[in-house]
Each structure stands twice: as C-alpha cells, then as structure tokens.
Amino acid sequence: MSLKDKLTELQQHGLADIQKSSDLKDVNQIRVSLLGKKGPITEVLRGMRDLDAEERPKVGAFANEVRDTLTTALAKRREELEAAVLNARLAKETLDVTLPGTPVAKGEPHVIQQIIDQIEDLFLGMGYQVLSGPEVEEDKYNFEMMNLPKNHPARDMQDTFYITKEILMRTQTSPMQARTLEKHDFSQGPLKMISPGVVYRRDTDDPTHSHQFHQVEGLVIDKHVTMADLKGTLQVLAHELFGDKFDVRLRPSYFPFTEPSVEADITCFNCGGKGCNVCKNTGWIEVLGAGMVHPNVLKMAGVDPDVYGGFAFGVGPDRFAMLKYGVDDIRNFYLNDVRFLTQFTKKG
C-alpha cells in the first residue's frame, strides 16, 4: 500500500469517526489519535524518508492536505457539538415570561402636591414668583389689610380659628397679597406672584368640608393690568389643569379685597357643558374666586391705587383635585390611606 493510499484511507476513516463523534471528549480523542505526535499521520510522514526525491514533496503536500481536512472537520464538529450543548442549556433555562416582574418600592407625590406643582410650573413660566407665607397669621394681614375690618359682615363667610384676639390660623392665602405688596419695590418691575399653602377654617369635617385645606393665591400688580388680563390668565390656568377644550366664564361675586369681584366657572368636565348632575345642569362648575384688587388693599399696603392696579385670584387645589378625579370626600386628602395616595400615579 502506497503512502498516498494509506493517507487516503486515514482521511476516510478519520472523517467517518469525526462524523460519528457524539461529544467534545470524543472529538478531542479523535484529534489526539489522528493528529497527535504518535498518530498515524505523523507516522506516515516519518516513512517519507524512504521515498525518492521526486515523490517526497508530492506526498508531503498530500499529507498536509489530509491533516488540514481533518483539522477543519474536527473544528466544525466541535462547533456543532458546542452549539448543541449551549442550545440544550438555554432550553433548560427557559422562563415563564408571563410571571410578574419583581415589585420595586416606589413613592408617589400627594395628589394635591401634584396640582400645586402644576400650577407653580405654569406661573413660573409666565414670570411669576412663588412665595410662601405664615400659616399662623395676624388678624391685621388676614383680615384688616384685606379690607375686612373687625365687625365686617363678610368675616362671617370665613369661620376662623383664633389663637388670641389678634393671632389666628390663616383662613386664606390672601394675606400674602398684603405682605408682598408692603415689600415690593415697583421700580424693579411689576409684582407677579403666586402663593400656595395650607389654610384653616373653623368647620366640622365632612365629605365636602375640611378644617384644613389648600389655596393658591395669585397677584399681579402693575401700571396697566386689566380685567381682560385676569380673564386670559384664568383661561390659561383652566387649560393647563383641565385641558384646552375647557372654557372659562366669569360671574359677579363679592370679596371685600377685590372690586370688581368675580367667580370663575369652567366647562363641566363631566358632560362637556351639556348639563348633568355634577354641574346641576348648568354645564359649568365654579372653580375659583378672583377680581381686581380693591384700592383699599393697595392703599393700606402703601401702594398708590391711582398709579398701580391689578388682579388677584385664589384657587383651591383640593377642589380642583375633587373635580378632576371625582374624589367624593375631601377627608381622603388628609387621612392618607395608602390605597388612596397611590391612585394618582399616571405620568405619561
């Protein structure tokens, strides 16, 4: 048998064995037995010295060819087997992807806070400052400087928690009008501010009354501020909080610290203005009080009403939240049932 035939036979048997191998160990053994130092190919090559010079390179080249073929076949088989092993492992690792994800601890802002933040951001964008004032107020700021002297009948509109005769829990955020008007330097530009905060009324808590609730006061004072500006500003606010489809209408009202005084209604979100139970068939829902700042308020704070004027408004985030989300009991905001707090999480 010539060396060449021997090599051919080796290649045939080798390839057959490789094809038959069933795991990586087999493949390795085949590699060692065929291509190792003591393997048959090495032996064949060793026998080449007996060949004549003409034959030798040809057989040598053929031997290399056989070795390459077998090496390639081994590598290919190894890859195949490795892939099979991996696939088998991956198959075993298969998960039920429909099992729920691991829950994470997640906190949420209070719904009233969300509304206050929304209002703040809106007015910040329109160049307003955000100011906060004391919750324990002087009668002077809460009432007297708001044009509500002692014995004014409108004081009955707001039952007050007094601490002493002159110190009280503020019943409204309006005292911040007087406090900022007193301080503002109009040579530095107009006064544009909102003031959110907690207010208190001497009320018995029930589904529609709370002795503690929130207000956001707004105040704009400059040389040429109009009632039309008030209307436009309230419209922007309604659009921000409820959506662009909502309309604002003004109705006459009475607050001692504004003249003219108005209440603002928005289109009923429930029926879109057609009339329903929520809006008592009017198509409108009362949301806030506003007006042009009363000259007495300006005067008492040392601002000349013949030069400066403007508007003020007061909105109730509690009421907004109740309207917007259909919350039927105001006490929910202050009892902090986790099942309530975690309902207002949609941010998209």
Next chain:
Amino acid sequence: MNISYNWIKEYLDLDVSAADLAEKIERTSVEVDSVTRPADGLKKVVVGHVNAMEAHPDSDHLHICEVDVGDDQPSQIVCGAPNIAAGQNVIVALPGSRIGGNVKIKRSKMRGVESDGMICSLQEIGFSEDVVPKEYADGIYVLPADATPGEPVFHILGMDDSLIDLDVTPNRGDMLSLNGTLRDLAAIYDKPVTLDQPAVKETGDAIADQLTLHVDDQLSPQYRMRLVRNIQIKPSPMWLQVRLWNAGMRPINNVVDVTNYIMLKYGQPLHAFDYDKFSGQDVYVRTAQAGEKLTTLDENDHELDPTDIVIADSQAPIALAGVMGGLSTAISDQTTTVAIEAAVFESVHIRKAAQRHHLHTDASQRFERGVNQAGVQDALDAAAQMLDELAAGTVQTGTAVGSNRVPEPAVIPLTLTHVNAVLGMDLSMERVTHILETLGFTVAVAGDQLTVTVPIRRNDIHIPADLLEEIARIYGYDNIPATLPTGRMTQGRLTAAQRLMRATRHSLEGLGLNQAISYALTTEDKAKMFLMRPSEVTKLAWPMSVDHAVLRMNMVTGLLDDIAYNTARKVKDVALYEQGRVFYREDGTDRPSEEEHIAGAVTGTLMPEAWDQAAKPVDFYQVKGMVEAYLQDMAVNGDVTYVPNADMPEMHPGRTADILVHGHRIGYLGQVHPTIAKRFKIGATYVFELNLQAIIDMPKQENQYDVISRYPAITRDIAMLVADDVTNEQVVNLIEKRGGAYLQSVKLFDVYAGVKVPKGKKSLAYTLTYQDKHATLVDDAVNQAFDKVSHRLQDELGAEIR
C-alpha cells in the same frame, strides 16, 4: 332667598323661562342656588269637596268621606285627619297620582273599606313643615270655598310658580327684596319697570296724641311708627299666603303676614306691636340696661347685653331691635290696635346681637347688610294701606318719627379712560352712561369725565371701582376679551429653598415613600411628643374638637395617625413621608415660629412581598439607608454622623440615633417605642424627622467631575474580632485615617456575633479597596498599607485579626 318668577313677571315684561332668568341673574347679578317649581313631579292632585262623611265602622279615628272630585259620581275616600269635616274643599290625590317624595297613590282598602285616593295635608304634597299654617300643621289643608272640585290644586297653592333661590352676597342687601331684584333685572334686560307707589288713607286721629318716640339716632338713624286701630285679626287671603310660603315663610295672620310681605317686597323689615300691651304711650330705642331680660316671640328668654339695641316701653324692653320682637307685645287674636315699626338700625349692633343670641332672622339679615334708607316711609305706608284693606284697620293720621337721619347719596367721579383701562375694553361713553342709567344712577358727563350719583338704596357703591363692577357685569363678562398681562418682563424662578424642598420630595419618593399631608392641628398630647427642642404648646381659643385643638410641634405623630388609619383598615405596609411645618412657641409670646420639617414613617415591609421575594419587615437599617441616601442627595457639606440616643421617651432606647451634620443635630431616626406604638394601635414602626430648614440653611457641596482611573484597583479583605462595644464607626474611622494614600473605600461586608465567636466579642469583616489614580499599584505598596492598618486595629481597638 326665594324669589317668585310669577311675582317678577307682574312687574317686568320678560319673555324668558324661569331657568333662563335664573341663569341670567347668576351671570349678571348674584349666585342662584336653585330653581324649583313645587308642582314638578306631582300629578293628579285636585280639589275635592267633602259632600258628606261618616265614621269608619272598624276604626276610632278614620272617616269614610264622600268626595266630589269633579267626576259624575263622587269618590269614596277614607281619611284619618282629625280636622276633616263635611263641606270642606280639600286636596285630593286621585288614584294614579304622585304626591311629595315621589310617592304614588293607588286605589286601596283601609280596614276593609275602599278608598279612591287620599286626602292630603300640605306636607304630603311637598310643603316644608316650616311654612304650613299652624292650624293645618297636624291635619289636612282646607282650600278656599270658591275652589272648583276636580281642578288641579297647583295654581291655587302657587305650586305652579318657579322659585329662584338667590344666594345674595353680603354686599347686595338690595337684592333681598322683590323691588331690588326688579331694579337689577330692569338694567340687565334693559326694560322699564314701574314699582308700586303706596297710597295710604289716614282716617283716624292724629298719632301724635297717641304715641311718642324717644330714639338714640346713633343706634337707629331712622325710626318710624304708624298706628292702625280697629284691626280684625284673621287669616290672610290665599294670594298673600302663597307669596309667603313660596318665599319660605309661614302664614300666621293678616297683620304679621302683611309685615312679612312688605319685607319681601321692599326689603324693609317691619315689626307689628300690640299697641294696647304697651305700658304707656312712650316708646324708647336705647341700649339694654344691665340685668334686663326679654322673652322673644319664639318664647326663648334672653339676658340682654348692654350693647343690644332694644325697643322699650316705659317699663321694660319689648323687642330686640332689628332681630325679633318680644312676646309681651306680640300680635294675638285679640289684638285691635297695631303699632307698625319701620326703622334702620346700626348694622354692627344687629350683627352682634344676632350672633350673641343665636337669632339669625330675616330681619337681622337685612339690617346687617343695610336696608334702603330712602324707602323706610314707603314700606311703612304700604303696610298701613294693606292693614286697611285686609284687616279693616283705621290708619291713624300721621307717622310718629323718632329719628330721621337719611344719608346723602354717593357722588362718584369717574373717567371713561379709567373704565376702559381697567376693564381692558373699548366702551363708548353712550354705552357706559346707558348702563349706569338703567341701574337708576344719575350720570352727568363732561368730556371724558362722568359724575355718577348713586341712589341711596345701593349702599354697596362708594368708589369708582364699585361702578366698574356695575358696568362690567351689566355689559357682560362674556364680552370682555381674554388677554395676558403685558408690561415689563419678570423672572419666574424658584428660590434655592423651594428647589431644595422639591428635591427633598423627589428624593424621598425615589426611595419608596409616599407623600402624606396630615392635619397640622392635633391633640395637646400628640403635639408634645417627639419633640426636637423644648417649646410651649399653641392652642386654639375655640377649637371645633379636641382632636384638632393644638398646633403640632412634630411631624411624626401625624404620620403615626396616618399609619393607625391604614392599620385599622388592614393596610399593613405603609411607607410615608411628609413635608410641612411645626410650630414652636416661646414662653411669653403669642405667635409661634414656623419651621419646615421633613419626616418619614415606615411599618410592615418596605419592599412588597412577591412570588420571588420574601416579606422582609422594615428595620432600623433600611430607614437609616433612606436617610443616608436623602442626605447624600441634599449634599450637605460636612460629615453626617449617627449618635445613639437612649433618652427620647417616645423612641426605642436602643434603636434610636440622633442625626448630626458637622456635629450639629438636625434630627433623629429609629424605632417608635413599643408602648407608644401600642397607644397609636400600630405595629413596629420606624421613623425619622429632620429639621428641613436647617438642611436648607446649611452650605452644600457642588457636583464635580472626578477622573475615573484607568488603573486597576486592588482589594483586600480583613476580618477581625473586636469587643461588643466597639462600633463600626470606630473601626471605619480608624481604617480611613490609617489606610494610607491609596485607600479608596472601606466596605463592611459581614457582622457576626454568635456561637462561633467568644462571648463579649463580635466579628466584623471589611473589604478595603486601594487604587492609584496615576499608576498601576504594586502589591508591595498595598501589602504595606494593609499591614499598617492591621497593626493599628490591634493596637488601638484591641482587634484580633483573623
């Protein structure tokens, strides 16, 4: 106040429905609470004539009545009312009818006798108890004799009218009357209105000989009386009763009803006295004297206050002026001579008296807001005229006048430029003038200037701004454009403190806490708990309840209340934070200072239990981790340290730490003392409270870029046995101090104190990470540093390196 649609239409030619009218009033004048038509929802309720009746054989109070309901055959109706009688016209609910409360009436049997419907009381067809005439309060109502059997009762009883309930704001006293409402509507609809002018026939003797008034005009700027003799007391005619009950008032008798009717029409409260009960002929208007008492018409006794205004005869008070009359001079069935009072009382006195005596009456409401001071005599004359017509009275000649101070009408200057500048509109002079004139104001125009004279009845109009409101509302707020303020630009930005407060909330929410807003008013007991500094309590003078009587001086108790609320509702896992103010008061001051605080409270488990995650009850270190993360977020400049505090009575003595920044205490954290938790009826709860104002005021670190080293880090683990009282902080501090220049971090990875370590000892294990930012570290350098630390630990803390 209920105002009648039909009554309005008697004077004003309006082509609008009651609902549209109400809408217009609400848009232009005052708020409307409701529009109701009493007959709505009722049907087949008709006049019946009781032809005859007999006692029910099986009942001691039922009667079987033969009732003509307009059909060919009379109906048989069983009735149990005590005042049923043959010959009466009554209210019959026919079979198939609907009465008050949406009740359906069917043909039925009562104790075996057929009843073709039901004879009704006023209450049964929807009338309020408060307006039903006393004589019919406990039985059926008897209709006028001229009512036609079979005809619906609604028109007779005024139930087909629409009643518009006005919620009149405190400034619009003028709207508490028909006449005031008519004047406003005349302007709103731009239509003429002619109000009745009273014409009284004086046929009696001169009043001056019969009555003398002595009035302090500081208390009562106007005080007038008329005298009407030969009065016949009887029920008022049907039309008058209807007016009253539709306005929410109970008909009583012709005299009292006339005074109420005039009040509804003119807005002027009147009072009728039984003249013959006066002691003498002198009537005084004065303040009450110490010790004086008065029994009012409602039969309540009042101790009078020296600031109460009273009407008195020569002996004693006979009325609480402007609020309620006295019982001793009340109109009775025997009254023959009536003194009618029409007056103006000082509003502050009336307001105080009504509050003090808990007597908020229709009269006091009107006097508090101010009546038409130019219309007092008209109202008095109209009443006298009606007593002549309805009670056969003889009006005595003249009016007794005790005081007569009528204010001057307000004259207000205004410019058209100002009107348009404030309203943001472009109204013409003609338009503005016309609006003011339709309101009954007199306007003189000179160029741009208007001079407006306001009728006395509009006591709410004093300054130009008041006129602007009149112009704007009559012109229509809908017609005002919507614009935004122009003028100089202003910067809208949050202050550093406001940004930090927002960052605080976001940080804590990111850490898994839900924001709570609790009540700032609490009990004295709770206010005083968890104090971070000594403070006096601040109490409300007149709290509504003991639960909300004192201002909080800590945030934690509010959160514990919240947890208790959740626990009681079987919500076991609660993780809350709250940002708000606490109120500290120094002794000797009235007003507390307000300090921003932030607090958290966690009970149950922080990470929700799940199929792949076991429930892990919250512990000290989880909450500490939150506080650490939060304080890192806030980047306060200075070391944050945690120092054991065993002295807070509301906290677990072994599981509480004070939180110090740069040695300054800003708060605490730990477990609520089990006895306190028990008092709140909650489980194991971990809390923290921080002085947020202090955090706001502290200097902060800025964000800074730190080069990330390209060179590898080397770690070494060290485990040691130390005595139980050696703290982690001591070990870490020492390692950090002695760790050498390349030590980057020290991380505790194991704490063990159990059977495998000797008693009184614990095992601590740390990973030390070394890195040179500018070169590859060589093992030798690390080994040297590591050995040095090991020796220091042995020498300084007695550690046994394992």
